[in-house]
Amino acid sequence: MIKSKIIRLFSLVLLSFLPVKSLYSAEMIDPIKVDWSFKGLTGTFDRASLQRGFQVYKEVCSSCHSMQYLSYRNLGEPGGPEFSKEEVKAIASSFEIQDGPDDQGEMFTRPGKPSDKFKNPYPNVQAATAANGGAYPPDMSVLVKARKGGANYIYSVLVGYEDPPAGVTLDEGVYYNKYMIGNKIKMPNNLIDGLVEYSDGTESTVNQMAKDVTTFLAWAAEPELETRHKTGIKVMIYLILLTILVYLSMKKIWSRIDPKI
Amino acid sequence: MSDHEYTPKSKAGKWFNDRLPLLTLGAHLTDYPTPKNLNYWWTFGGILTFCLMTQIVTGIILAMHYVAHADLAFASIEHIMRDVNYGWLIRYIHSNGASMFFLAVYIHIFRSLFYGSYKSPREVIWIIGLLIYLLMMAAAFMGYVLPWGQMSFWGATVITNLFSAIPLVGDSITTWLWGAYSVDNPTLNRFFSLHYLIPFLILGLVVLHIWALHVPGNNNPVGIDIKKPSKDTVPFHPYITIKDAFALLMFMIIFAGFVFFVPNVLGHSDNYIPANPMVTPAHIVPEWYLLPFYAILRSVPDKLGGVILMFSAIFILFVLPWLDTSKVRSAVFRPLYRQFFWILVIDVLMLGYVGAMPAEGIYLVLARVGTVYYFLHFIVVMPVVGYLEKTDPVPMSISEPVLSGGVKPSLARKINDKV
Amino acid sequence: MSKEEKKVNRRDFLFTATYTVGAVGVGAVIWPMIDQMNPDKAQKALATTEVDISNIEPGKSITVLWRGKPVFLKRRTQDEIAEARAVNLDDLPDPQKDEDRVKEGKDEWLVMLGVCTHLGCVPLKDKGDFNGWFCPCHGSHYDVSGRIRKGPAPTNMEIPKFEFVDSNTIKIG
Numbered sequence: 001m002i003k004s005k006i007i008r009l010f011s012l013v014l015l016s017f018l019p020v021k022s023l024y025s026a027e028m029i030d031p032i033k034v035d036w037s038f039k040g041l042t043g044t045f046d047r048a049s050l051q052r053g054f055q056v057y058k059e060v061c062s063s064c065h066s067m068q069y070l071s072y073r074n075l076g077e078p079g080g081p082e083f084s085k086e087e088v089k090a091i092a093s094s095f096e097i098q099d100g101p102d103d104q105g106e107m108f109t110r111p112g113k114p115s116d117k118f119k120n121p122y123p124n125v126q127a128a129t130a131a132n133g134g135a136y137p138p139d140m141s142v143l144v145k146a147r148k149g150g151a152n153y154i155y156s157v158l159v160g161y162e163d164p165p166a167g168v169t170l171d172e173g174v175y176y177n178k179y180m181i182g183n184k185i186k187m188p189n190n191l192i193d194g195l196v197e198y199s200d201g202t203e204s205t206v207n208q209m210a211k212d213v214t215t216f217l218a219w220a221a222e223p224e225l226e227t228r229h230k231t232g233i234k235v236m237i238y239l240i241l242l243t244i245l246v247y248l249s250m251k252k253i254w255s256r257i258d259p260k261i
Numbered sequence: 262m263s264d265h266e267y268t269p270k271s272k273a274g275k276w277f278n279d280r281l282p283l284l285t286l287g288a289h290l291t292d293y294p295t296p297k298n299l300n301y302w303w304t305f306g307g308i309l310t311f312c313l314m315t316q317i318v319t320g321i322i323l324a325m326h327y328v329a330h331a332d333l334a335f336a337s338i339e340h341i342m343r344d345v346n347y348g349w350l351i352r353y354i355h356s357n358g359a360s361m362f363f364l365a366v367y368i369h370i371f372r373s374l375f376y377g378s379y380k381s382p383r384e385v386i387w388i389i390g391l392l393i394y395l396l397m398m399a400a401a402f403m404g405y406v407l408p409w410g411q412m413s414f415w416g417a418t419v420i421t422n423l424f425s426a427i428p429l430v431g432d433s434i435t436t437w438l439w440g441a442y443s444v445d446n447p448t449l450n451r452f453f454s455l456h457y458l459i460p461f462l463i464l465g466l467v468v469l470h471i472w473a474l475h476v477p478g479n480n481n482p483v484g485i486d487i488k489k490p491s492k493d494t495v496p497f498h499p500y501i502t503i504k505d506a507f508a509l510l511m512f513m514i515i516f517a518g519f520v521f522f523v524p525n526v527l528g529h530s531d532n533y534i535p536a537n538p539m540v541t542p543a544h545i546v547p548e549w550y551l552l553p554f555y556a557i558l559r560s561v562p563d564k565l566g567g568v569i570l571m572f573s574a575i576f577i578l579f580v581l582p583w584l585d586t587s588k589v590r591s592a593v594f595r596p597l598y599r600q601f602f603w604i605l606v607i608d609v610l611m612l613g614y615v616g617a618m619p620a621e622g623i624y625l626v627l628a629r630v631g632t633v634y635y636f637l638h639f640i641v642v643m644p645v646v647g648y649l650e651k652t653d654p655v656p657m658s659i660s661e662p663v664l665s666g667g668v669k670p671s672l673a674r675k676i677n678d679k680v
Numbered sequence: 681m682s683k684e685e686k687k688v689n690r691r692d693f694l695f696t697a698t699y700t701v702g703a704v705g706v707g708a709v710i711w712p713m714i715d716q717m718n719p720d721k722a723q724k725a726l727a728t729t730e731v732d733i734s735n736i737e738p739g740k741s742i743t744v745l746w747r748g749k750p751v752f753l754k755r756r757t758q759d760e761i762a763e764a765r766a767v768n769l770d771d772l773p774d775p776q777k778d779e780d781r782v783k784e785g786k787d788e789w790l791v792m793l794g795v796c797t798h799l800g801c802v803p804l805k806d807k808g809d810f811n812g813w814f815c816p817c818h819g820s821h822y823d824v825s826g827r828i829r830k831g832p833a834p835t836n837m838e839i840p841k842f843e844f845v846d847s848n849t850i851k852i853g
Contacts, residue, residue: 041522069336069339069340069343070343074343138534139535141339142339142533145525145530145533146530146531146533146534147530148530150530181543221533223343224342224343224349224350227349228349228350228353228521228522228524229521229522231350231521232517232520232521232522233521235517235521236514236517236518236521239510239513239514239517240514242510243507243510243511243514246503246506246507246510247507249503250503250504250506250507253499253500253503254500254503254504257297257495257500415801415817418799418800418801419799419800419801419817421800422798422799422800423799425800436718436719437714437717437718438717439719440717440718440719440720440723441719441723441747441748442719442723442747442748442749443747443748443749443795443800444748445723445748447717447719447720447723451717538745538748538749538750538802539743539745539750539802540802541801541802541803541804541815541816541817542816543816544816545801545816545817559818559832561832562831562832563832563834564798564799564832564833564834565834567832619819620818620819621819
């Protein structure tokens with residue numbers, strides 16, 4: 001009796017999410033499905049991949065894309081690339097950050113500190129847009145969450161450059177990408193094999209770099225992911241335990257009146 | 262109400278209770294005689310109270326960190342997600358909490374529809390409930406604007422523009438709502454103010470809702486009036502509280518599943534792009550819980566007509582108690598109505614589905630069919646079926662199940678006529 | 681009229697007067713609370729904007745922000761103007777001649793609010809069935825004159841108040 005009711009309840013719950021599911025099946029071709037380490041209920045980030053991904057971001061992406069919501073200190077925080085304290089300091093100080101005004105009222109630059117936000121490649125959105133042929137390179141702090149398809153989509157776009165099929169003409173400064181919505185992208189294909197020299201000796205193929213930088217971006221968008229997963233498991237275990245206890249108590253209490261509520 | 266007189270045991274309690282009868286109220290709430298045959302569909306009232314409290318508590322916390330300014334709102338959300346201790350948890354509870362709230366309220370509403378809980382003498386409970394639902398939609402809509410992402414901005418633009426359909430004064434009203442010549446910083450600021458206010462209005466209405474419920478007492482799956490207290494009832498505590506707690510925990514497991522494992526699945530990825538008044542997203546879709554109404558809005562090719570129809574879809578529910586002509590409350594004993602009920606459920610789910618799809622081709626056709634049926638259900642099906650339907654025999658009391666042959670059909674019909 | 685009736689009348693008058701004066705006071709208090717939500721002085725001060733149009737090639741358009749809303753400035757080709765003028769007014773849901781939507785002698789310049797008259801989205805250029813604009817929100821099609829041709833929008837895209845300051849500058853507002 002109670003079982004069938006619960007099944008009915010759950011099926012209604014599932015039913016009511018049917019329309020939502022459909023939102024996520026759009027016109028474009030499906031992105032490549034990558035078996036990310038951060039997928040699933042217990043997913044965590046691959047530290048080495050995060051560190052390599054940061055290197056790709058720093059050496060390639062960061063010349064156009066900002067990540068304004070991240071700070072250098074985040075790179076050393078648990079659940080992220082987990083660079084050592086010294087490494088974070090060194091990374092931060094390799095950037096010249098504008099500060100001020102000083103006591104003369106002048107702005108000045110100084111080496112970055114871990115508490116600084118990631119340095120923006122351009123002073124503002126307009127400058128970024130103007131420098132990139134009218135297309136603003138989006139801020140990448142939450143890019144993975146801001147794109148339908150998430151990490152799979154970002155990865156697919158990075159490896160999805162192709163010569164345009166016959167019949168498609170491209171304006172100057174526009175490139176063909178089979179995974180991009182509308183297939184036209186203003187960002188040139190920046191990844192070529194061997195572009196970055198990984199310090200851990202990993203071979204820097206296009207796929208490897210795309211995978212690493214996407215992992216890095218996924219962490220940047222959801223730095224709480226590992227804590228969230230860990231806490232989630234504990235919360236679930238607790239809730240299920242309490243539910244069982246409450247269920248048995250309920251049985252006991254109702255048995256005084258009606259043994260088969 | 263047939264509550265026995267309550268006298269506090271302690272002297273201090275009696276002294277206080279004579280001046281403010283809070284203890285009497287407490288005793289009333291614990292002893293409140295509740296039909297003993299309530300099924301799990303009746304647990305959603307308690308679940309909804311939990312949802313409201315969760316939203317209020319997490320909302321107050323978020324307001325301590327959030328900045329309601331067009332230039333800073335998006336960044337302050339990221340600040341909450343990245344820097345504030347447990348900020349991600351509280352925000353995800355709040356954003357998913359809105360969806361869970363609506364999930365529960367829809368189940369609650371359809372439960373009323375199935376068991377005829379809106380029928381005499383419970384019309385006022387039903388109407389207050391609908392007012393709560395309206396305020397919930399307002400609160401949810403304004404809350405969705407606060408992160409100031411693309412969906413926030415364009416959702417606000419589309420919804421506020423609905424008012425411009427009003428002849429003559431429409432444009433002045435929209436400008437007044439905006440406080441600018443488009444959705445802008447003043448709009449965000451006032452939405453935040455109102456978003457903070459509305460939950461407390463809801464709380465007030467919830468008190469009235471429960472008060473109005475405690476006058477006639479709960480309806481029940483059999484839908485018959487019962488004597489209170491009697492062998493058909495149980496005291497609210499501990500019988501109903503423990504059952505509500507069990508159901509609430511089941512609900513919380515689903516809730517936690519969303520919060521911890523797929524916190525963004527119910528949202529829209531475009532809302533992680535900061536608002537940009539120059540670019541409209543390719544598909545503007547409201548949150549899932551507003552999709553059926555969105556489908557109704559878009560099913561009409563005329564702007565004013567669409568707006569009127571969308572609002573009618575909600576306001577028609579207010580007169581539902583008078584549109585339903587059946588003398589029997591519960592659909593358990595209404596074989597014909599029961600089928601129409603399920604058609605309505607499917608119809609609303611379908612409207613929700615097409616609301617998420619582009620308004621063209623087959624989806625537009627489905628939206629129109631769905632809209633027509635939605636209104637037909639209330640305007641035609643409910644009054645007509647009530648007259649024509651031959652209902653099944655209704656038992657005399659909860660303890661005497663008629664379906665197993667406890668009551669003779671002739672007797673049952675007599676009772677039926679009396680109800 | 682008896683003395684008693686007179687008394688009653690006087691009393692009614694007194695009560696009515698009290699209610700009326702009271703209502704005026706309440707209204708006077710409520711009005712500022714309602715009006716504060718209307719656009720403030722700073723908003724109203726942003727009423728005009730000047731745009732340099734010297735760099736726009738025929739067939740191209742730019743979008744500028746005016747009062748928080750996008751304004752499309754399109755320099756139309758002769759073909760496009762001819763196309764806009766060839767339309768039969770009976771085919772239009774909101775009949776309006778193309779000539780009435782541009783400044784006389786400056787036929788190539790179409791200046792209009794880039795806001796769909798349905799529910800306020802920004803239509804996309806060079807899309808839709810009529811070589812003009814297409815609103816992605818609910819599928820309204822506009823022609824090369826910005827007139828509504830198909831879809832739920834009730835009226836043509838609005839032409840804001842504008843003037844040519846000189847041959848290279850347009851002042852909107």
